[in-house]
Amino acid sequence: MSDKKPISSVNDFVVRFANVNGSGSASANEMFARAILRHGVPVSPRNIFPSNIQGLPTWYEVRVTEDGHLGARGGVDMMVAMNPQTWDKDVAGIEPGGYLFYDSTKPMPSTKFRDDITVIGVPLTAITNSTYTDPRQRQLFKNIIYLGALSALLDMDPKLIEQLIGEQYKGKEKLLSSNVHALHLGRDWALQNLKCPIGLRVKKSDKVGDRIFIEGNSAAALGAVYGGATVCAWYPITPSSSVAEAFTAHCKKFRHDPETGKAKYAIVQGEDELASIGIVIGASWNGARAFTATSGPGISLMTEFIGLSYFAEIPAVIMNIQRAGPSTGMPTRTQQCDIIACAYASHGDTKHVLLFPEDPAEAFEFAAAAFDLAERLQTTIFLMLDLDIGMNHRLCRPLKWDDAKQYDRGKVMTAEMLDEGRDFGRYLDVDGDGIPYRTYPGTHPTKGSYFTRGTSRDRYARYSEEGSVYADNMQRLVRKFETAQDLVPRPLQANAERPTKYGVIYFGSTSPAMDEAIGLLEARGHQLDRLRIRAFPFHSSVASFLAEHDFVYVVEQNRDSQLRQLIVNENGIDPVRLVPIVHYDGTPITARYIAKAIGDHQDHLKVTPLRKAVS
Amino acid sequence: MTYIAKPKFHHPGLKKNELGYTHRDYEGKISTLCAGCGHDSITASIIEACYELSIEPHRVAKISGIGCSSKTPDYFLGNSHGFNSVHGRMPSVLTGANLANRDLIYLGVSGDGDSASIGFGQFAHSIRRGVNMTYIVENNGVYGLTKGQFSATADRGSKSKKGVTNTDNAIDLVAIALQLGATFVARSFSGDKSQLVPLIAAAIGHTGASFIDVISPCIAFNNHAGSTKSFDYVREHNDAVNRLDVLVGRDPIAVDYAPGTVQVVEQHDGSKIALRKIDADYDPHDRLGAQTFLARHAAKGQIVTGLLYVDPDAEDLHSHLNTVETPLNSLEADTLCPGSAALDKFNASLR
Ligand SMILES: Cc1ncc(C[n+]2csc(CCOP(=O)(O)OP(=O)(O)O)c2C)c(N)n1
Ligand code: SF4
Numbered sequence: 001m002s003d004k005k006p007i008s009s010v011n012d013f014v015v016r017f018a019n020v021n022g023s024g025s026a027s028a029n030e031m032f033a034r035a036i037l038r039h040g041v042p043v044s045p046r047n048i049f050p051s052n053i054q055g056l057p058t059w060y061e062v063r064v065t066e067d068g069h070l071g072a073r074g075g076v077d078m079m080v081a082m083n084p085q086t087w088d089k090d091v092a093g094i095e096p097g098g099y100l101f102y103d104s105t106k107p108m109p110s111t112k113f114r115d116d117i118t119v120i121g122v123p124l125t126a127i128t129n130s131t132y133t134d135p136r137q138r139q140l141f142k143n144i145i146y147l148g149a150l151s152a153l154l155d156m157d158p159k160l161i162e163q164l165i166g167e168q169y170k171g172k173e174k175l176l177s178s179n180v181h182a183l184h185l186g187r188d189w190a191l192q193n194l195k196c197p198i199g200l201r202v203k204k205s206d207k208v209g210d211r212i213f214i215e216g217n218s219a220a221a222l223g224a225v226y227g228g229a230t231v232c233a234w235y236p237i238t239p240s241s242s243v244a245e246a247f248t249a250h251c252k253k254f255r256h257d258p259e260t261g262k263a264k265y266a267i268v269q270g271e272d273e274l275a276s277i278g279i280v281i282g283a284s285w286n287g288a289r290a291f292t293a294t295s296g297p298g299i300s301l302m303t304e305f306i307g308l309s310y311f312a313e314i315p316a317v318i319m320n321i322q323r324a325g326p327s328t329g330m331p332t333r334t335q336q337c338d339i340i341a342c343a344y345a346s347h348g349d350t351k352h353v354l355l356f357p358e359d360p361a362e363a364f365e366f367a368a369a370a371f372d373l374a375e376r377l378q379t380t381i382f383l384m385l386d387l388d389i390g391m392n393h394r395l396c397r398p399l400k401w402d403d404a405k406q407y408d409r410g411k412v413m414t415a416e417m418l419d420e421g422r423d424f425g426r427y428l429d430v431d432g433d434g435i436p437y438r439t440y441p442g443t444h445p446t447k448g449s450y451f452t453r454g455t456s457r458d459r460y461a462r463y464s465e466e467g468s469v470y471a472d473n474m475q476r477l478v479r480k481f482e483t484a485q486d487l488v489p490r491p492l493q494a495n496a497e498r499p500t501k502y503g504v505i506y507f508g509s510t511s512p513a514m515d516e517a518i519g520l521l522e523a524r525g526h527q528l529d530r531l532r533i534r535a536f537p538f539h540s541s542v543a544s545f546l547a548e549h550d551f552v553y554v555v556e557q558n559r560d561s562q563l564r565q566l567i568v569n570e571n572g573i574d575p576v577r578l579v580p581i582v583h584y585d586g587t588p589i590t591a592r593y594i595a596k597a598i599g600d601h602q603d604h605l606k607v608t609p610l611r612k613a614v615s
Numbered sequence: 616m617t618y619i620a621k622p623k624f625h626h627p628g629l630k631k632n633e634l635g636y637t638h639r640d641y642e643g644k645i646s647t648l649c650a651g652c653g654h655d656s657i658t659a660s661i662i663e664a665c666y667e668l669s670i671e672p673h674r675v676a677k678i679s680g681i682g683c684s685s686k687t688p689d690y691f692l693g694n695s696h697g698f699n700s701v702h703g704r705m706p707s708v709l710t711g712a713n714l715a716n717r718d719l720i721y722l723g724v725s726g727d728g729d730s731a732s733i734g735f736g737q738f739a740h741s742i743r744r745g746v747n748m749t750y751i752v753e754n755n756g757v758y759g760l761t762k763g764q765f766s767a768t769a770d771r772g773s774k775s776k777k778g779v780t781n782t783d784n785a786i787d788l789v790a791i792a793l794q795l796g797a798t799f800v801a802r803s804f805s806g807d808k809s810q811l812v813p814l815i816a817a818a819i820g821h822t823g824a825s826f827i828d829v830i831s832p833c834i835a836f837n838n839h840a841g842s843t844k845s846f847d848y849v850r851e852h853n854d855a856v857n858r859l860d861v862l863v864g865r866d867p868i869a870v871d872y873a874p875g876t877v878q879v880v881e882q883h884d885g886s887k888i889a890l891r892k893i894d895a896d897y898d899p900h901d902r903l904g905a906q907t908f909l910a911r912h913a914a915k916g917q918i919v920t921g922l923l924y925v926d927p928d929a930e931d932l933h934s935h936l937n938t939v940e941t942p943l944n945s946l947e948a949d950t951l952c953p954g955s956a957a958l959d960k961f962n963a964s965l966r
Contacts, residue, residue: 037966212965222961228951230943231714233707254953262939264946266714266932271740275707278700278737282711285698286676286719287944290711304701398962401955407948440944441676441696441712442719449673451689453699463689 004116007097008199011041011066013077015150015200018090020083021050021058028143029060031164032150033393036064037213038160040205044070044512046392046588051238051331057086066207070359070395071513072588078200080146087112099198101150103142120194122149127185141182148186155197157204158187212360212398216389217293219360219399220319221246223367224291225254228407229317231290233268233279235298238331239387240321243293244269273298277305277316284315285452287412287440289371291317296325296338299345306380307346308454310477313427313436315374315381315410318342319367322386324586333586334387336508339562342382343536349474351481353488354382354536358511359389361396362534366489368401375410377484378438386557388509388588411437418447426450426461427473434480481537488535491542496527503549504598505542505578507533507563509588510555516591517598524595526602528553536566543571546578551605553598555581557589633669640672641665643693648683650864651883653805653831654753658690660808661722661751664815665692670720676712677722680705680734682760684726684753684831703734706741706750710932713746716942717933720819721748728758731767731786738788742795742824747931749818749825752788753805755833763836773886776836787913789923792826793906798929799825800905801922804880804890805832806869814922823929830888830918834865837884877917893921900925 007013015032019025026047033045044063050056063073078099081090094100096116102108104121113119128142151158162180169176190196221243224232234244248267255264270276276292283290294302299320309316322338324330329337342354355370357363363385370381411431413424418439424447427436436459439448450461456470457463464470506514511532521528531545531552546552546567554564561580568575581597583589629637641662646655665672672694679685681702688697700708709723723741730738730752741750756769763776767786774780792800799821803811811829818825865883872878875894879887891912898904905924912919939946 208966210962210966212962214965226952226958228946228948230946230951231711233711254957255951257939260939261937263937264939264943264950266936266938266943268710268714268744268932268936270707271736274704275710275737275740278704278707279711279714281700282678282698282708282713283715283944284711285708286712286715288711288715290715305704308701399958401952401958403955405948405952439696440716442674442716445671445673446694449694449696451697451699454701455699 004097006099006118006199007077007095009077010201010203011064011205013200014061014063014073014075015078015080016059016061016076016090016093017080018083018086019058019060020085021052021056023082023143024140025058025082025143026060027168028147029062030393031161031168032147033062034164034213035151035156035161036062036202037208037395038164039157039202040208041066041202042068042070042207042211042395044072044395046072046388048587049332057083064202066205068207068395069512069516069591071516072590074590074592080150082146091117099200101146101153118198120153120198122146122186122189122194124186127189131185141178144179144182145186148183148188149190151183152187152190152196153194153198155201155203158183208395210398211395213393213395214360215242215391215393216357216360216363216385217242217321217391218246219364220293220357220367220383220385220390222250222399223364224317224371225250226364226401227289227368227371229289229291229371230265231279231283231288232265232292233270233276233290234292235270235273235276235294237295237298239323239391240293240295240298240319242391243319243321273301274305277302277318280316280318281305281309281314284374285441289317289375289407291319291370293319293321295321295323296341297328299338299341303346306352307348307350309380310346310350310352311348311454312452313378313438314452315378317370317374317381317383319383319385321390322384324584330586332387334509334588335557335584335586336384336386336510337558337562337584338384339556339558339566342384343566345380351537352380352382353377353484354384355489356384356507356534357389358508358532358534359396360394361399363389364399369489372408373484373487376408376487377435377480378410379480384508386509411435413437413439413443413448415444415448418444424448425459427457427459427476429476429479432479433483434476434478435483436476485537485539488537488539490539491534491545492532493541493545494530496522496529498527500527500529501550502527502602503529503531503545503552504555505531505533505545505552505563505567506555510557513589513591513594514555517594520591520595521599521602524599524602526599528598533563538567538570542567546571546573551577551579553579553581553601555589555594557583559584632666634671636666636669636672638662638666640694641692643688643690646687646690648686649834651834651867652683652759653755653829653833653867654684654687655690656805656808656867656869657751657753657811657829657831658687660805660811660815662691663808663812664819667812668816668819670819674718675720675722677724678705678709678712679724680726680729682726682729682758683833684755684759685724685729687753688722688724703729703732704737705729706734706737706746709748710741710744710746713748713932714938715944717747717938717940718942721746722819723748723750725750725752726759726766727752727754727756727768727788728766731788735767735786739791739795742792742797742826744932745796745798745824745930745935747822747824747933749815749821749827751815751827751829753831754788754828755831755837757833757836759833759836787909788826789828790906790909792828793902793909793924797826797924798823798926799922800924801826802828802830802918802920804830804870804920806867806880807871807890807920808869809871810892810920817922817925821925821929823926823931830890832868832882834883837882837886874921889917890920891917893919893923897921899923900927
């Protein structure tokens with residue numbers, strides 16, 4: 001019935017599973033992605049889920065990509081349509097020539113299908129019902145049965161899936177064998193009744209290498225363990241809750257004293273975000289490494305304390321897993337929309353350090369580094385993830401740690417130093433870098449104690465509302481922020497093959513889509529130098545990059561081009577030279593989107609005199 | 616305005632405690648509160664209690680929110696680290712500090728505005744978590760620092776200095792603390808040193824969440840004509856007293872009365888409060904009994920003072936969390952970091 005040639009592609013396609021939330025499909029779908037990885041073929045999966053627990057639609061998309069493009073691609077080659085509620089939209093979303101996989105137990109009118117796609121029906125309900133009587137088993141095994149059928153259709157090696165099932169149910173023999181059985185039920189039915197394989201195929205390859213498959217939130221939480229965090233206070237909020245949950249799990253594994261069984265950490269689920277950041281600030285003031293994880297609404301609540309951290313100079317680490325705002329916005333959709341809110345969080349003149357990891361590997365590194373930075377700079381450090389990296393599995397380089405590394409506890413004056421007669425002024429800029437010394441409470445019976453407050457004080461921490469004293473302190477904070485420029489991760493530049501006067505700036509989770517977009521743009525004849533910003537304050541190389549290019553695109557996932565605003569604000573650059581490329585519908589930005597937006601603009605620049613083009 | 620440091624001169628004849636410290640070693644900066652403010656009397660009692668306990672001053676961390684009451688940690692234990700955090704959020708900061716180093720003594724000082732309004736949640740949660748601390752609320756029924764608005768502990772029907780009648784019900788922090796499972800609950804009066812000093816000392820000695828509500832008259836904002844209870848209305852009710860800077864100080868109110876008796880105390884505005892000191896044979900180990908005792912006397916318009924409840928076997932948050940004995944802030948990379956070999960294994964599990 002197909003009037004468009006079916007898509008034929010090996011190791012390069014997108015499969016999307018449409019399920020009903022709560023149907024237990026998540027683990028089968030994830031196993032599908034992992035099974036492809038075991039074939040040596042990179043995948044990039046994405047969860048698209050509602051901010052609800054039961055009943056609503058949920059999608060899981062697997063981009064199979066031998067070329068290793070880890071950004072979202074857009075478009076669906078095969079839809080596994082398991083949700084009657086979203087059927088029409090799901091069917092409509094299939095690329096011409098694509099495939100529709102569905103449960104054919106109940107007959108459907110022909111109007112429910114499309115002529116330009118291949119329809120594959122498997123009577124999943126019938127097969128499950130004839131094998132299982134327990135309703136929960138029926139629901140769960142149906143997912144494994146479709147996984148089995150897909151393995152036949154896509155020419156996957158069932159051994160590799162069996163292996164995965166074996167690892168998952170290690171020690172639980174009954175579950176293991178029943179899952180393998182269900183897998184083969186589906187697989188055998190497909191082999192006997194359908195034309196297998198179809199045009200989409202998985203062929204063994206060696207493109208995965210030693211890369212690992214991990215969620216950004218879990219990696220960031222492990223970074224906190226390696227970075228020496230001992231206190232975590234948090235309040236549940238999507239998409240950040242899994243940071244604290246993963247930190248708890250990692251600590252259970254790595255942080256119990258083998259002799260006493262006691263915990264070398266403290267985790268408190270605060271009553272809200274105010275308490276969580278308060279606990280972090282109290283713990284850090286007292287010399288422990290502490291962090292909280294939250295999302296936009298939590299940041300809003302924390303801002304008063306963030307101002308205190310800035311002004312009273314108390315270390316704090318906040319992992320902000322961004323989601324679409326403002327307000328409750330779209331809790332389960334991704335954006336990079338808290339840049340301004342975090343950079344200038346709180347009232348008065350404040351500036352904060354932001355770190356922008358591109359993937360789980362960097363989330364791990366930057367999370368660990370955040371604690372060094374927080375103590376070195378005695379201020380809040382934001383680790384800016386987003387839902388797309390935080391809650392999705394990403395293929396990334398293995399996590400690495402240098403065992404020689406010691407923690408940088410920053411400028412802490414000890415009892416010995418005080419006894420040597422060193423001049424202790426809590427807010428004295430002894431080294432000219434804007435960073436003063438602090439003492440931990442309880443250090444010395446007679447020396448080094450001081451009063452911490454958010455109210456203005458002099459260099460010796462004595463309360464003062466003198467204008468000159470206040471200004472002196474505020475100036476030092478500016479110096480400290482300048483010092484931060486050279487301590488935070490530097491931007492990474494990649495130049496086009498030929499010299500070009502066009503550049504592009506991007507950051508965070510946009511990275512894989514950007515890498516792919518560059519190829520698409522080159523194919524359209526556009527050359528661009530790239531700069532991936534990894535932190536705020538901006539390193540001087542950002543200013544040089546801007547100076548070296550006539551026009552620089554700033555690609556980001558928010559409406560108001562917030563990074564661009566920050567660059568304009570901090571670098572005093574003519575805004576006309578920074579062209580915003582924004583994407584903010586809550587889905588991850590794709591290479592296709594970036595390439596089109598920049599490509600169209602470039603075409604326009606080429607045919608129009610420059611000044612006109614931008615007026 | 617800058618702070619005036621106290622002269623460092625120590626009289627050689629000053630009495631010393633077990634550690635050889637004198638009273639002076641427990642003092643702080645000179646108070647900038649209004650002369651006669653009840654909060655200063657509480658400061659004096661804290662100094663006295665710490666002196667008597669022979670605490671090393673620098674082993675105390677004193678943490679507060681924002682308000683006149685929250686300023687007081689600057690006026691005692693000058694050799695301790697203090698932290699004047701943000702309004703109402705002392706409990707979380709203290710909780711964090713306590714988690715970082717279980718070896719110090721944590722003294723939380725707050726006001727009734729700080730704890731019963733903006734910080735009501737934090738007050739409740741720090742108590743229910745059993746943070747090992749001495750949490751003192753200096754309760755004057757008004758917002759002192761912001762000049763006289765009602766706090767949530769103000770009685771229904773009472774009048775503010777501006778003549779506004781309070782129509783909201785009052786929160787009794789002691790009743791709440793008992794309900795939330797505080798393992799040491801007491802109430803006292805700022806002027807009753809003989810009762811307050813031992814209560815503070817006992818609270819410091821207690822492992823777990825200790826809460827003391829201290830009634831503490833505000834000279835500036837209950838120095839006005841109350842509705843029915845006022846005395847010398849004419850003398851007090853003049854323009855001059857509306858301006859804080861020319862406020863005439865009063866002697867702090869002091870009381871001393873026997874267990875089992877009721878003492879009526881006249882505040883600066885002439886309003887009266889009836890303090891009822893619990894009997895010597897009162898059983899402070901019965902939480903339910905304490906709650907009914909409190910409620911019964913509250914119905915009679917009496918404010919019960921004394922140690923209302925204590926659980927001598929209480930555990931604190933650290934034991935709930937099963938944390939190591941070593942303070943968390945002193946652990947370094949060698950014990951905290953699992954190292955590269957563990958990471959390699961972890962990587963392998965993700966392929
Ligand atoms: C977020 C915030 N809101 C309001 C204030 C203003 N404020 C400062 S102190 C205070 C009330 C203090 O009252 P209380 O805690 O009863 O202490 P008192 O001054 O009576 O001792 C208020 C509302 C503030 N500092 N911060
Ligand atoms: S305003 Fe009231 S609470 Fe504040 S210092 Fe004066 S008397 Fe004390």
